[in-house]
Amino acid sequence: MSVIQSLDPRITRALLSEEPETSQLVSNELFETYEVFHQAKTGARHTHVGSVHAPNAEMAYLFAKEQFGRRMTTTSLWVTRTTDIFTTNEDAELYITASAPEKEYRNANIWKVREKIDRFKKEQLNTISPQENE
Amino acid sequence: MLLSDTSRAAIKDLLFRMADDCLILGHRNSEWVGIGPVLEEDIAFASIAQDKLGHALSLYTILHEYLGDQDADTLAFMRPEGQFKCCHLVEIPTQEYDIALVRHFLFDTADRLRFEMLASSSFEPLAQLARKIKGEITYHTMHANAFLRQLSRGSEEARFRMQSALNEVYPLALGIFEPSEFEEVLAQEGIFAGEVALEKRWQETIIPILEQAGLMVSIGAEATLGGRKGYHTEHLSPLLEEMSEVFVVDPTAEW
Numbered sequence: 494m495s496v497i498q499s500l501d502p503r504i505t506r507a508l509l510s511e512e513p514e515t516s517q518l519v520s521n522e523l524f525e526t527y528e529v530f531h532q533a534k535t536g537a538r539h540t541h542v543g544s545v546h547a548p549n550a551e552m553a554y555l556f557a558k559e560q561f562g563r564r565m566t567t568t569s570l571w572v573t574r575t576t577d578i579f580t581t582n583e584d585a586e587l588y589i590t591a592s593a594p595e596k597e598y599r600n601a602n603i604w605k606v607r608e609k610i611d612r613f614k615k616e617q618l619n620t621i622s623p624q625e626n627e
Numbered sequence: 628m629l630l631s632d633t634s635r636a637a638i639k640d641l642l643f644r645m646a647d648d649c650l651i652l653g654h655r656n657s658e659w660v661g662i663g664p665v666l667e668e669d670i671a672f673a674s675i676a677q678d679k680l681g682h683a684l685s686l687y688t689i690l691h692e693y694l695g696d697q698d699a700d701t702l703a704f705m706r707p708e709g710q711f712k713c714c715h716l717v718e719i720p721t722q723e724y725d726i727a728l729v730r731h732f733l734f735d736t737a738d739r740l741r742f743e744m745l746a747s748s749s750f751e752p753l754a755q756l757a758r759k760i761k762g763e764i765t766y767h768t769m770h771a772n773a774f775l776r777q778l779s780r781g782s783e784e785a786r787f788r789m790q791s792a793l794n795e796v797y798p799l800a801l802g803i804f805e806p807s808e809f810e811e812v813l814a815q816e817g818i819f820a821g822e823v824a825l826e827k828r829w830q831e832t833i834i835p836i837l838e839q840a841g842l843m844v845s846i847g848a849e850a851t852l853g854g855r856k857g858y859h860t861e862h863l864s865p866l867l868e869e870m871s872e873v874f875v876v877d878p879t880a881e882w
Contacts, residue, residue, distance in 0.1 A: 546667055556667035
């Protein structure tokens with residue numbers, strides 16, 4: 494059996510065979526995924542930042558702390574099993590934008606209210622101020 | 628800060644023990660980078676290793692700034708083996724992950740308790756550092772405890788391997804508490820309550836966790852001593868050589 498010689502001394506020391514044995518994963522070797530939610534300051538909402546593989550919630554939290562809590566200010570983390578998140582396959586069909594484009598008026602985003610308010614204010618200003626000057 | 632010669636010597640001895648432990652264990656744990664058991668754990672363990680190197684840096688910096696020693700890099704990379712005060716526990720080579728985890732559990736519990744005691748030390752720079760790194764060390768023990776519990780309650784093979792690792796590592800861990808000649812001075816001056824007090828708190832902390840995990844320590848195990856006096860295992864010298872390989876090429880290089 495020939496052993497891997499690497500520039501990395503750790504690899505050479507590990508005496509790894511150049512022809513590694515292959516093996517099949519059995520079910521409990523595959524971890525579940527957990528979704529991670531991150532809070533940047535106390536009182537702020539938790540935002541989804543990604544997922545980790547872990548055997549249970551406690552380990553998922555430990556892993557999440559290093560994957561997601563290390564590079565940004567963190568006050569709290571939540572982890573939850575991905576399969577515990579309820580969703581449906583029909584998701585997209587349920588919403589107006591996909592199923593009934595003609596009802597787009599219901600979508601609050603399309604109302605450009607700010608512009609209208611600004612325009613109104615400007616008009617008011619133009620109509621009122623000349624009178625006051627008189 | 629006015630310190631008598633004896634208390635200076637006592638503090639230096641304490642700081643070198645702690646710093647050398649953190650440096651060598653940090654290096655050993657960093658050997659798992661890229662070859663850890665799963666990606667997430669690889670990152671977590673590497674991060675803990677990096678914290679340890681950070682703690683070593685802070686401790687060497689106190690030696691440099693308050694006690695007239697050389698700078699941190701020189702202390703870490705240029706001292707001969709005999710001047711290192713680390714215990715044998717941190718020196719033993721990276722073998723299997725069971726050994727790495729049990730060592731991590733036993734050492735980091737002692738480390739957390741030691742810094743907890745030092746948070747009220749009369750030597751203010753050390754007390755400040757202890758308060759600053761409390762959060763990091765708490766995470767280290769959380770990580771260690773979770774792994775210990777998980778694996779020991781896992782398959783029969785996992786439990787057997789954790790117990791074998793504990794049998795191998797426990798006498799070395801007792802060497803953490805090898806008393807120094809300065810125990811009395813440190814206690815009298817309110818710098819550190821001492822290795823005996825620390826070991827007692829350590830035993831009280833690890834035993835319930837080990838019991839929960841269904842693991843047992845061998846009664847009457849004898850501590851492996853010598854590290855604190857500069858006598859080391861045959862594993863330290865190659866480690867130091869590898870660790871300082873780049874630095875010694877040009878110690879004055881600016882990075």
